[in-house]
Amino acid sequence: MDPVKITIDGKEVVTTKGKTVIQAADEIGVSIPRYCYHPKLSIAGNCRMCMVEIEKMPKLQIACNTQVAEGMSVLTQSPKVLAVRKAVLEFLLINHPVDCPICDQAGECFLQDYYMQHDRQASRFDVGKVHDRKKTIFGPNVVFDGERCIKCTRCVRFCQEITKTDELTVINRGDHSTIALFDDAVLDNPLSANVVDICPVGALTDRDFRFKVRVWYLQKTPSICPGCSTGCNISAETYQNRIARFKPRINEAVNSHWLCDEGRYCFHDLAGGERLTTPMIRQEGGLVPTTWEKALRAVYSGLKSAQPVAGILSGRNTNEEAFLFAKLVKKLAADYALEVFYQERELTQVQKILMSPDRSPNFRGARAMGVSTNGGFDALMQKLIAGSFSSAYVVGEDLVASAAEPDQARTALQKLPFLVVQDTRVTETVKLAHVVLPATHFGEKDGTYTNRQGRLQKLNAALIPPEGALQDSEILMRLLDLAGEKNGSATTAEIFAALSREVSAYANIDYDSIGDQGIELEAAVAENHDR
Amino acid sequence: METILLRNVGVADSHMLATYAGRGGYRSWQKVVESMKPAELIDEVKASGLRGRGGAGFPTGMKWSFVPKDNPKPKYLVCNADESEPGTFKDRLLIEQDPHAVIEGTLISAYAIQSHTAFIYIRGEMVYGATRLERAVEEAYRAGFIGKNIFGSGYDLDLIVHRGAGAYICGEETALLSSLEGSRGWPKLKPPFPATHGLFGCPTVVNNVETLAALPWIIERGAPAYAAIGTEKSKGTKLFSVSGHIAKPGVYELEMGYPFKKFLEEDCGGVPGGKKLKGVIPGGGSMPVMLPDEIDKVNLDYESVQAAGSLLGSGGVIVMDESTCMVRAALNLSRFFAHESCGQCSPCREGCHWMEKILHRIEYGQGEQGDLDLILNIAGNIAGNTICPFGDAAAWPPGAFIRKFRGEFEAHVAEKRCTVG
Numbered sequence: 001m002d003p004v005k006i007t008i009d010g011k012e013v014v015t016t017k018g019k020t021v022i023q024a025a026d027e028i029g030v031s032i033p034r035y036c037y038h039p040k041l042s043i044a045g046n047c048r049m050c051m052v053e054i055e056k057m058p059k060l061q062i063a064c065n066t067q068v069a070e071g072m073s074v075l076t077q078s079p080k081v082l083a084v085r086k087a088v089l090e091f092l093l094i095n096h097p098v099d100c101p102i103c104d105q106a107g108e109c110f111l112q113d114y115y116m117q118h119d120r121q122a123s124r125f126d127v128g129k130v131h132d133r134k135k136t137i138f139g140p141n142v143v144f145d146g147e148r149c150i151k152c153t154r155c156v157r158f159c160q161e162i163t164k165t166d167e168l169t170v171i172n173r174g175d176h177s178t179i180a181l182f183d184d185a186v187l188d189n190p191l192s193a194n195v196v197d198i199c200p201v202g203a204l205t206d207r208d209f210r211f212k213v214r215v216w217y218l219q220k221t222p223s224i225c226p227g228c229s230t231g232c233n234i235s236a237e238t239y240q241n242r243i244a245r246f247k248p249r250i251n252e253a254v255n256s257h258w259l260c261d262e263g264r265y266c267f268h269d270l271a272g273g274e275r276l277t278t279p280m281i282r283q284e285g286g287l288v289p290t291t292w293e294k295a296l297r298a299v300y301s302g303l304k305s306a307q308p309v310a311g312i313l314s315g316r317n318t319n320e321e322a323f324l325f326a327k328l329v330k331k332l333a334a335d336y337a338l339e340v341f342y343q344e345r346e347l348t349q350v351q352k353i354l355m356s357p358d359r360s361p362n363f364r365g366a367r368a369m370g371v372s373t374n375g376g377f378d379a380l381m382q383k384l385i386a387g388s389f390s391s392a393y394v395v396g397e398d399l400v401a402s403a404a405e406p407d408q409a410r411t412a413l414q415k416l417p418f419l420v421v422q423d424t425r426v427t428e429t430v431k432l433a434h435v436v437l438p439a440t441h442f443g444e445k446d447g448t449y450t451n452r453q454g455r456l457q458k459l460n461a462a463l464i465p466p467e468g469a470l471q472d473s474e475i476l477m478r479l480l481d482l483a484g485e486k487n488g489s490a491t492t493a494e495i496f497a498a499l500s501r502e503v504s505a506y507a508n509i510d511y512d513s514i515g516d517q518g519i520e521l522e523a524a525v526a527e528n529h530d531r
Numbered sequence: 532m533e534t535i536l537l538r539n540v541g542v543a544d545s546h547m548l549a550t551y552a553g554r555g556g557y558r559s560w561q562k563v564v565e566s567m568k569p570a571e572l573i574d575e576v577k578a579s580g581l582r583g584r585g586g587a588g589f590p591t592g593m594k595w596s597f598v599p600k601d602n603p604k605p606k607y608l609v610c611n612a613d614e615s616e617p618g619t620f621k622d623r624l625l626i627e628q629d630p631h632a633v634i635e636g637t638l639i640s641a642y643a644i645q646s647h648t649a650f651i652y653i654r655g656e657m658v659y660g661a662t663r664l665e666r667a668v669e670e671a672y673r674a675g676f677i678g679k680n681i682f683g684s685g686y687d688l689d690l691i692v693h694r695g696a697g698a699y700i701c702g703e704e705t706a707l708l709s710s711l712e713g714s715r716g717w718p719k720l721k722p723p724f725p726a727t728h729g730l731f732g733c734p735t736v737v738n739n740v741e742t743l744a745a746l747p748w749i750i751e752r753g754a755p756a757y758a759a760i761g762t763e764k765s766k767g768t769k770l771f772s773v774s775g776h777i778a779k780p781g782v783y784e785l786e787m788g789y790p791f792k793k794f795l796e797e798d799c800g801g802v803p804g805g806k807k808l809k810g811v812i813p814g815g816g817s818m819p820v821m822l823p824d825e826i827d828k829v830n831l832d833y834e835s836v837q838a839a840g841s842l843l844g845s846g847g848v849i850v851m852d853e854s855t856c857m858v859r860a861a862l863n864l865s866r867f868f869a870h871e872s873c874g875q876c877s878p879c880r881e882g883c884h885w886m887e888k889i890l891h892r893i894e895y896g897q898g899e900q901g902d903l904d905l906i907l908n909i910a911g912n913i914a915g916n917t918i919c920p921f922g923d924a925a926a927w928p929p930g931a932f933i934r935k936f937r938g939e940f941e942a943h944v945a946e947k948r949c950t951v952g
Contacts (some may be wrong), residue, residue: 044720046875049877065722091881091885091912151880173871173872173873174870175884176874
């Protein structure tokens with residue numbers, strides 16, 4: 001890594017050999033406008049937006065493909081540079097429909113932003129725009145508008161270089177150039193919607209998100225994808241207390257710039273549907289609403305008197321919840337078993353780029369908190385089916401629907417003398433419960449997940465839970481209160497502090513220091529909890 | 532003057548190996564393989580002063596010398612036979628009439644960079660030429676000039692004729708390489724340059740047909756003989772394709788530095804029908820047009836034409852007499868470039884069509900005040916701002932036409948009709 005000294009707009013910068021001018025500028029926060037350049041894709045150099053003036057070079061150079069050299073002097077704001085930016089923007093806009101009022105990209109569009117920063121002139125083009133295909137379906141998640149496309153080829157390169165699935169290409173020439181699917185191809189690879197994220201304009205939009213909400217109304221909460229144990233960093237973007245979309249958040253240690261389609265849209269399943277908002281208790285003829293007070297007392301006495309207890313926690317529960325859950329079950333029952341829900345499936349090569357075989361984002365963390373006793377979830381389910389338990393406390397998972405043989409699971413749960421189900425929606429498992437506790441999902445809670453690499457990452461509440469439901473941690477603390485362990489109403493940070501004192505892998509970590517990029521737990525500890 | 536490039540053109544069966552070999556063909560190739568080291572060959576061609584005839588005029592020997600010798604990857608030599616520049620048809624003549632000279636030059640060039648696989652990338656429309664080349668390559672293989680262990684030297688070389696699919700841009704060397712690789716014919720970013728990262732990412736040299744066809748003569752007669760012809764910086768002879776309003780159109784071989792005016796008036800018989808010369812494009816459609824008085828003192832060599840504000844380019848001389856509507860001529864060229872823009876870089880992709888559309892409305896009586904300055908401004912915004920020189924090539928003609936015939940363009944706008952003739 002040889003150091004190279006250059007100046008950018010008169011400012012001295014020490015960077016390293018092999019870097020390009022645009023990278024060196026990015027490092028010091030000088031933003032050179034760009035369309036085709038993307039740090040994770042090959043250099044295309046075609047948009048010509050990043051041209052800069054370099055001393056001793058007769059022509060302007062593209063910053064994305066010019067390597068730094070000792071003593072190089074770069075100007076990013078010279079009259080020549082500003083003139084060419086304006087010219088390039090004009091070229092990009094002459095055949096653009098300028099349909100911002102009906103375009104989903106409006107508000108996060110590089111054409112809009114750069115036009116305001118660098119162009120700001122009335123159109124000089126009055127000779128008839130080129131027309132192209134509108135609302136062309138590229139795949140299940142992506143739709144293309146050819147007229148808005150600036151042919152930067154980021155999408156084409158993504159499919160060539162990241163997924164290596166090669167669905168897209170450029171066809172035709174000149175101003176009739178356009179992006180198209182290869183014959184018989186469908187843009188349906190497991191990462192397909194990333195092309196929407198990297199499209200700098202409104203050419204590729206998200207079929208799920210489009211027309212739902214203007215992006216400037218979105219509230220953006222940094223969080224973690226609950227789809228699997230990869231723990232991709234996301235921005236959970238909400239509107240009127242609903243999740244409108246997930247966007248990937250850059251984290252080079254985890255997901256780089258990407259997010260898989262399964263994760264991106266998993267909030268529909270996990271946060272959608274009719275919510276449970278009243279605790280219920282089984283009486284003659286079925287489940288009837290009750291108060292929290294009565295429901296929790298019933299749980300407390302029910303579990304205490306129906307041992308052995310099987311405690312099954314969702315892999316989407318946080319470390320803090322897992323810590324309280326393990327503590328509670330151990331406190332209530334001398335005879336118990338604890339496991340985190342875990343199921344694996346086969347993944348294709350492309351899926352493996354990001355996805356983990358499980359769907360339990362905090363599987364490793366929950367086990368570290370003690371939600372693990374007898375050799376795994378499958379073994380515990382076998383025992384449950386064999387009738388070895390007198391009661392079960394199931395949090396956040398529909399054991400019936402997820403079972404390989406649902407009828408078998410249903411019969412086993414039905415036979416249990418006492419079943420508590422804590423969930424957000426009415427599921428097949430909820431219908432069998434003796435006590436139902438309405439709780440919260442990943443989008444409504446603060447806390448931490450530990451991903452498959454042993455990286456501790458922060459979940460932030462993006463939504464307000466519905467009236468009547470309680471946070472899982474609140475429920476668990478109230479039950480612990482009944483069991484004689486006074487927690488008061490501890491905050492997430494306080495619960496984390498408690499678990500940090502008790503669980504060695506998490507020792508000496510301050511909740512507030514975890515940050516938006518997470519922190520890596522000691523590698524050895526992470527390995528211990530790997531299946 | 533002794534002809535170098537056209538020495539076999541016009542001879543009966545000039546395309547056959549027997550004819551070519553009977554006239555001394557492939558002796559240079561034998562000499563190179565049997566007695567010259569690649570470095571000697573490169574020095575010889577450097578000393579001859581031969582410059583690339585594709586349009587840019589880059590010294591050929593120097594181009595070869597950029598190929599790294601210690602690179603373990605295969606090296607490729609590509610003969611650029613994608614002649615597509617408007618008004619240029621010299622390579623076609625050589626390919627059709629003297630294919631073995633093109634092949635021999637290709638082999639010599641391949642040897643200079645120690646390539647074992649060479650390609651001739653021929654323009655898709657040149658079906659006849661491709662057929663001739665393929666037959667000639669077959670003949671040369673059978674005669675042992677191409678293939679394994681050439682002349683018992685242990686040197687192996689294969690030669691593949693590859694037909695393009697009909698795109699002007701594939702004459703640009705990096706677009707040609709993209710096309711040859713089986714990709715879309717898009718120019719590549721430089722750096723890296725083809726000499727180190729060319730075909731399939733391997734060291735590659737691309738030489739024009741005419742450049743290569745001069746090599747057998749240079750080897751046969753020696754560099755000093757070639758360097759004795761022409762001017763101080765433009766050595767040897769060059770082919771000129773003459774078309775348009777001229778009495779004797781065709782392909783001419785001239786010593787570099789030949790007076791332009793004398794050439795048009797004496798060798799080519801001048802403008803026919805007693806009409807006056809109005810303008811002439813000296814180096815193919817992409818080069819700036821020149822006025823009659825501008826060519827008076829110009830000689831046909833790289834430096835002289837450049838000093839007069841245009842470029843020698845491919846040597847495609849397009850002659851226009853006084854009956855020519857310069858708006859229509861500019862529109863014609865502009866339409867060509869708009870159609871051929873590959874679409875990769877924003878300025879060229881969008882700007883070429885924009886200029887064409889404005890020129891179109893001027894020509895058809897709907898021009899507006901300010902259109903001319905707008906075209907000049909657009910042309911200025913394209914030139915120099917693209918990956919490959921196509922942007923310049925597309926921007927220069929309308930710019931030059933408007934600057935040099937501004938009155939005529941203004942009259943079109945003002946009177947809303949053509950005012951010529």
